[in-house]
């Protein structure tokens with residue numbers, strides 16, 4: 001039976017890049033993947049366009065209990081290096097807002113195809129449709145697959161992802177094995193996930209998208225604020241800005257702290273300026289129903305809610321609105337309040353917060369400090385990033401270090 005130098009479980013971005021660089025260092029490598037296709041989650045990233053990385057990678061966009069570890073890993077294999085690597089494979093990049101970098105083709109499949117070819121070029125044994133059922137350690141590693149075949153290897157890289165979006169394969173198996181071999185797991189919970197609200201009126205305006213700010217308030221304190229697209233859905237709110245604040249909600253829910261969110265669809269206007277502008281609109285359109293005068297400021301379907309919250313009947317004429325009523329309208333436009341019921345399930349999350357405790361991993365090699373010849377790469381660790389290419393960069397950086405230093 002062949003014994004490989006390195007076995008890697010998981011053909012996500014972390015496992016693939018680890019395989020390529022371990023092989024470039026002369027190791028015999030086997031990459032095991034339970035799905036029938038390679039990099040299934042990569043294909044779903046960036047709405048099928050794959051936000052490969054971000055031009056502005058910095059530690060403040062990452063979360064986890066050991067920021068020194070995260071910094072060291074990101075600095076050892078940077079966004080510039082992953083861009084160079086993909087360019088060497090023939091991938092062109094295009095930059096979008098906030099430094100987000102996508103393949104010029106706008107197709108995540110270009111990224112997976114290029115990686116697939118590179119795996120072949122480097123003679124890496126890739127076994128798709130191979131669920132690893134059991135992992136044992138003796139002199140080396142023994143992996144048992146679901147068809148009962150056995151794989152032997154000197155070194156093992158766990159690149160099985162976290163628990164988010166298990167429909168793409170990441171069901172937490174690696175976390176189970178890490179625990180089995182003595183690693184501590186920082187409790188996991190969904191991050192970058194939509195939010196369910198107690199208010200059911202959201203259903204009436206589902207499909208409406210705003211570009212504004214969303215702020216999380218817990219125990220009366222401002223916790224976090226993000227700006228970007230906010231989408232109303234049948235259960236609550238979704239979209240990049242919403243996902244961006246979701247990470248901070250789990251701890252509140254765990255401790256039964258009521259969490260409130262405030263949406264401002266026009267953050268660029270102060271209360272005072274917006275009030276002046278609306279006063280002007282009312283003066284010029286005094287004979288019109290107030291609801292018809294506001295449709296250039298906020299989406300039409302939202303206006304009845306704003307007026308209701310301000311206590312104003314929507315067929316009142318603009319000229320009949322008092323200063324106090326106008327102030328209330330402005331207040332309600334800039335402070336759309338929702339209360340958090342719960343987060344949507346892991347199936348709808350883009351990333352897992354928590355994971356293998358990085359205090360037990362060497363950032364220079366990604367090797368376990370506890371178990372010889374065991375390595376980690378990607379989302380399995382207690383590291384998660386903001387939306388915008390930060391999570392894939394984490395997978396590339398940690399995967400590269402594991403493969404290159406094994």
Ligand SMILES: Cc1cc2nc3c(=O)[nH]c(=O)nc-3n(C[C@H](O)[C@H](O)[C@H](O)COP(=O)(O)OP(=O)(O)OC[C@H]3O[C@@H](n4cnc5c(N)ncnc54)[C@H](O)[C@@H]3O)c2cc1C
Nearest residue numbers: 010012013014034045046051132161169378379389391392
């Ligand atoms: C819908 C969606 C969109 C996203 N968009 C972006 C984006 O645009 N940019 C960005 O930076 N991040 C994005 N992310 C996050 C990013 O995709 C992940 O953080 C990243 O894929 C993690 O890489 P990984 O290699 O650690 O794990 P994964 O990509 O989860 O790969 C783990 C692999 O291990 C395999 N596996 C698990 N257990 C076993 C087993 N027992 N045997 C064999 N194989 C096993 C799984 O099948 C899976 O293929 C998105 C996530 C989702 C869900």
